[in-house]
Amino acid sequence: xxxxxxxxxxxxxxxxxxxxxxxxxxxxxxxxxxxxxxxxxxxxxxxxxxxxxxxxxxxxxxxxxxxxxxxxxxxxxxxxxxxxxxxxxxxxxxxxxxxxxxxxxxxxxxxxxxxxxxxxxxxxxxxxxxxxxxxxxxxxxxxxxxxxxxxxxxxxxxxxxxxxxxxxxxxxxxxxxxxxxxxxxxxxxxxxxxxxxxxxxxxxxxxxxxxxxxxxxxxxxxxxxxxxxxxxxxx
Amino acid sequence: xxxxxxxxxxxxxxxxxxxxxxxxxxxxxxxxxxxxxxxxxxxxxxxxxxxxxxxxxxxxxxxxxxxxxxxxxxxxxxxxxxxxxxxxxxxxxxxxxxxxxxxxxxxxxxxxxxxxxxxxxxxxxxxxxxxxxxxxxxxxxxxxxxxxxxxxxxxxxxxxxxxxxxxxxxxxxxxxxxxxxxxxxxxxxxxxxxxxxxxxxxxxxxxxxxxxxxxxxxxxxxxxxxxxxxxxxxxxxxxxxxxxxxxxxxxxxxxxxxxxxxxxxxxxxxxxxxxxxxxxxxxxxxxxxxxx
Numbered sequence: 024x025x026x027x028x029x030x031x032x033x034x035x036x037x038x039x040x041x042x043x044x045x046x047x048x049x050x051x052x053x054x055x056x057x058x059x060x061x062x063x064x065x066x067x068x069x070x071x072x073x074x075x076x077x078x079x080x081x082x083x084x085x086x087x088x089x090x091x092x093x094x095x096x097x098x099x100x101x102x103x104x105x106x107x108x109x110x111x112x113x114x115x116x117x118x119x120x121x122x123x124x125x126x127x128x129x130x131x132x133x134x135x136x137x138x139x140x141x142x143x144x145x146x147x148x149x150x151x152x153x154x155x156x157x158x159x160x161x162x163x164x165x166x167x168x169x170x171x172x173x174x175x176x177x178x179x180x181x182x183x184x185x186x187x188x189x190x191x192x193x194x195x196x197x198x199x200x201x202x203x204x205x206x207x208x209x210x211x212x213x214x215x216x217x218x219x220x221x222x223x224x225x226x227x228x229x230x231x232x233x234x235x236x237x238x239x240x241x242x243x244x245x246x247x248x249x250x251x252x253x254x255x256x257x258x
Numbered sequence: 259x260x261x262x263x264x265x266x267x268x269x270x271x272x273x274x275x276x277x278x279x280x281x282x283x284x285x286x287x288x289x290x291x292x293x294x295x296x297x298x299x300x301x302x303x304x305x306x307x308x309x310x311x312x313x314x315x316x317x318x319x320x321x322x323x324x325x326x327x328x329x330x331x332x333x334x335x336x337x338x339x340x341x342x343x344x345x346x347x348x349x350x351x352x353x354x355x356x357x358x359x360x361x362x363x364x365x366x367x368x369x370x371x372x373x374x375x376x377x378x379x380x381x382x383x384x385x386x387x388x389x390x391x392x393x394x395x396x397x398x399x400x401x402x403x404x405x406x407x408x409x410x411x412x413x414x415x416x417x418x419x420x421x422x423x424x425x426x427x428x429x430x431x432x433x434x435x436x437x438x439x440x441x442x443x444x445x446x447x448x449x450x451x452x453x454x455x456x457x458x459x460x461x462x463x464x465x466x467x468x469x470x471x472x473x474x475x476x477x478x479x480x481x482x483x484x485x486x487x488x489x490x491x492x493x494x495x496x497x498x499x500x501x502x503x504x505x506x507x508x509x510x511x512x513x514x515x516x517x518x519x520x521x522x523x524x525x526x527x528x529x530x531x532x533x534x535x536x537x538x539x540x541x542x543x544x545x546x547x548x549x550x
Contacts, residue, residue, distance in 0.1 A: 075434055099440030111435040113428050124428050127421070128440035175440065 024087075026051045026179055026210050027072070027103075031081035034064075034071050041067050042078070043234040049179065054201070054211040056221035056242065058255055059231030065214040066108050068231075069183050072212075073105045074098060085179070100128040102178030106185060108214075110168040114157025118148050121156050121167055125174030134174075141170040144200065162193040169200065173209075180204065181212040186220060198224055218255035222246050230255070259392050264515045265508065270399040270468070272507020273406030277461040278484030279491070279499035280413065281454030287430040287494040288450040291349070294356040295336060296458060297481015298363035303329045303459030304466040304476060305371055308378055318381035326459040333455025334448050342444070360478070367474035375473045378466035398467045405464065409457065410500050417496065426450065430494070483510075486530050492543025501541055 027049040034042035042064050049055045059065050070076040072083055074095040083091040085103055113121050122141060126134045142149035145166045151159060156167055165185055172180055182201065186194040194217065202224050205211050215221035222228050225242040230251060238251070245251050278300060285293045306325035310316040316324070340359050344352045385396040417423040428436040429446045437443055465480055466472050483506060491502025509529055513522040533541065 073438060075437060094442070094444075095437040096440045096442045099438070105438050107435060107438060111432050111438075113431050113435065115431055116424070116427060120424055123421070124424060124436075124439045124441070127425060131421070171439070 024051060025049065025084075026086060027212065028084040029068075029072065029081075030083070032068075032071055032078035032083065033080045034067055034076055034078050041234050042071065044081075045231075045234070045236055046081070047229050047236065047239065049210060049212050051178075051210055052205075052208075053226045054205050054213060054224055056218075056225035056228040057212065057214045057231060058216070058218040058221055058228060058245075060255070061216060062233075063231040064234040065216075065231055066183055067234075069105060069107075069181050069212075069214055072181065073103070096128075099175050099177075102176070103181070104172040104175045104177035104179070105181040106165075106168045106172045106183060108183040108187070110161075110164045112156040112159070112164050112167050112171065114155065116156060118152045118154055118156055118159070118167055121171050122148075122174050125171035128175060137174055137176075141173060145170055161188050162190070162197075165189060165193075165197060166200075169197075173204070177209060179210045179212060181214070183214045184216060185213070186215060186217045194220060218251070219246075259389065260515075263393055263395070264511050266395055266399060266403075268508035268511035269504055270402045270507070271511055272487075272504035273402045274461050274465050274468070274503075275480065275484045275487045275506050276406055276500045276503025277409060277457050277464070278480060279488040279503045280409070280496065281458050281461075282485050282488040283491075283493050283495065283499045284450050285454050286488070288426060289337075289341070289447050291341065291352045292356060292485070293341075293451075293454070294353070294481070294485070295340075295359035295363055296454065297477040297479075297484070298360050298367075299329050299332060299336075299455050299458040299477070300462035300465065300480060301367060301472075301474060301477030302332060302363065303462030304378065304472050305367065305376075306459070307381070307463045308376055308466070308472055311381070312376075312379050322381060322460065322463050325463060326456045329455040329459035329462075330452045333451040333458070337448060337451040342447075360481075364474045364478070371474065373474055375471045378470040378472045380467040380470065381463055382467060396468075398464070402464045402468065405460065406500070406503075409460070410496070413453075413496055422449070483526065486527065489540055490530055490533055492540030495540070495542045498540055498542035505541075 025048040030046050031044050032042055033044055045068060057065055057068065067076060071078050074091065074093060078091060082089055085101060090098060113124065122138050123134060126137065147163055148166055148170060156164065159167060185197050198220055201211060213221055213225065222242045222245055228242045228245045229236050229239040281296045282293065285291065303325040306328045307321040310321035310324050311318050336359060340355050341352060344355060380398055382397045382401045385394050387394050417426060425441045426446055428439060428441060429443055433443050484503065487502035487506040488499050490506060491498030506526060510522050510526050513525040517525060
């Protein structure tokens with residue numbers, strides 16, 4: 024069953040037609056990678072799914088319910104979370120406060136336990152639990168942003184360029200974490216410029232170019248596809 | 259002794275500015291707009307309390323509560339009707355709307371309650387004599403300072419310790435990311451206006467208890483000065499509003515006492531200009547630098 028169905032969305036920035044009739048789906052339990060160059064519209068698509076931006080046409084369904092007319096904040100309790108591009112942690116608030124806000128829509132009772140679970144996964148965040156998020160390194164901020172999203176107990180986690188600006192070793196660590204989240208039952212929609220990395224952990228992939236999906240296939244097939252290799256995997 | 263008296267009066271006047279400045283600074287922090295109608299909400303609050311107590315003989319405390327309720331509703335309605343439709347509009351459009359709202363409130367008050375001054379009955383009467391009667395401080399002065407301290411402590415605790423307070427800080431820092439946490443940005447903004455307006459009502463009652471002439475433009479000048487205080491302390495900062503307000507009150511009273519009554523406002527604004535030249539973000543203002 025498709026957990027997320029995106030049907031024929033068209034998004035405009037003023038007169039600029041940024042997303043042109045994009046459709047895709049994410050099935051329960053999958054890792055889906057949406058790859059494409061800078062400016063292809065990857066972030067725009069995620070923002071549209073999260074209802075921070077709106078499509079002029081088509082519809083978006085999450086767990087068989089139409090969600091594109093709902094206000095953005097109503098999606099989180101349904102089980103849809105996003106780790107936004109550039110992490111966007113609340114820099115003037117502590118690590119703990121950031122995690123608490125991740126659980127904003129949930130009853131207060133289990134928050135402490137869940138936070139400990141996040142700290143187990145990201146021990147470095149535990150060391151810095153009282154520090155302001157703005158003082159963390161880029162990698163730590165990425166971990167915090169992911170931990171914060173996990174605090175809402177999402178069914179589908181959307182990640183926007185988690186590798187951006189991180190050292191290769193850290194990128195690997197982050198991708199390992201994404202994989203283990205998936206193994207523990209969270210469906211993943213991953214948007215990446217780092218196509219090699221993104222496809223290596225994904226089940227299926229979609230390739231986006233100037234606002235259109237130009238091809239989609241199994242991740243393995245895409246990794247061996249000549250066009251994709253030339254354009255996104257450095258030959 | 260005169261110095262001490264002036265200092266206490268300054269702190270008391272400054273406390274009123276600080277309570278008003280909180281409304282400016284919180285709304286600016288959350289909605290990123292300058293609500294220039296805020297000063298006129300003070301005036302509405304004072305009128306409501308005046309009619310409740312002087313006309314209908316209500317207990318002063320109930321009068322204050324009533325005027326807080328009315329101002330809270332007024333603040334929410336103003337935001338919904340005038341500012342919310344402009345959420346995506348350029349800042350200038352919102353600013354002009356706020357100034358328009360300010361004039362609207364003043365004129366509506368003139369229409370409803372005429373422009374003839376009302377003599378506001380102080381909600382706290384009497385005074386206390388210190389140092390064998392050498393220093394006489396009215397209870398209003400003391401109550402004003404106490405109320406200001408209580409409000410500050412309560413607000414700082416609310417913003418830092420409660421779930422809703424934290425969500426307000428999140429909205430103030432990044433609206434988009436806050437929505438991704440499931441925070442309703444619209445209701446957070448409404449809540450901010452509600453709190454600011456309730457505080458405006460308290461400020462209005464305290465202001466008119468100390469300076470008992472009530473006219474439809476009563477809120478205008480204190481509003482501007484409190485805005486100055488907010489900028490002085492660093493707009494967006496709650497402790498900044500307190501420090502800015504109290505300093506402004508002290509400077510104003512000292513300028514009146516020792517330099518010139520006519521020039522006191524000019525001196526106040528001159529100090530503001532100097533502070534902003536040296537520290538453009540205000541005394542406690544933070545320069546937020548982004549990590550990419």
